[in-house]
Amino acid sequence: MRRTLVLALALFAMAIPAAATATSAVAKPVVIQINVVNGKVMGGIKRPSVKKGRTVRFVIRTNAGTGVHLHGYDIEKTPKKGTPTVIQFVAKVPGRFEFELHHPDVLLAQLTVRP
Template sequence: MRTAVMLAAVVGSALALAGCGGGGGSSAADTTATETTATETTATETSAAGTTTTATPAPQAKVIPIRVVNGQPQGGIQRPKVDQGDKVVLVVRTDSGEAVHLHGYNIEKPVVPGKPVRLPFTASIAGRFEVELHPTDSLLAVIEVEP
């Protein structure tokens, strides 16, 4: 919904600016926006000279879902690999515990049993990083960030 509102605002602004060009509209830039995903928008602009420029969309975050039952990760301890610089979102749903902690990045968020908690981060540090459920220190995942 928020993306649709933003998309409408961008298109509306572009149309308003195109109308302010004066001189019959042939010299005004023609701007359109196309929704490509729920969080990504690509804009294309065509100048009066016929040159087309396309903005490169931001890379999508890599989502790593983890489900925990009775303090144990379902399917075993996950070992995802991501590239340094990637945007990553851990989504943890657990029935117990007080917090989820991503070591090395020192990110910790409280959990509410039965509700997902999101831990977004940019994989800026290469290495292996443990994800634990506190206070039990149950190992949920080991994320490998490759340079």
């Protein structure tokens, strides 16, 4: 009886680190930093390529524009001056997607999601 209890506790203790490992095994997001000054993308248009299922995080700093818009996934956010705009999502749909600034309209990045 007691032995069963000890065994159960031992199994329980082993289950905890296993669960913790599973959580930390989740892939880190692919971070794409984009800096826009007066409608110009610093360093040129970004062309990131990620595998389907990865988490993508766009971090945009811009001093102009009324919206940042990821086509296809249709995610749009209003940027604020002096604060980075973060768009994070899971790249579930394969293809090539344009990421734009609006007003002024500027192509910021072309995201490729590999199947």
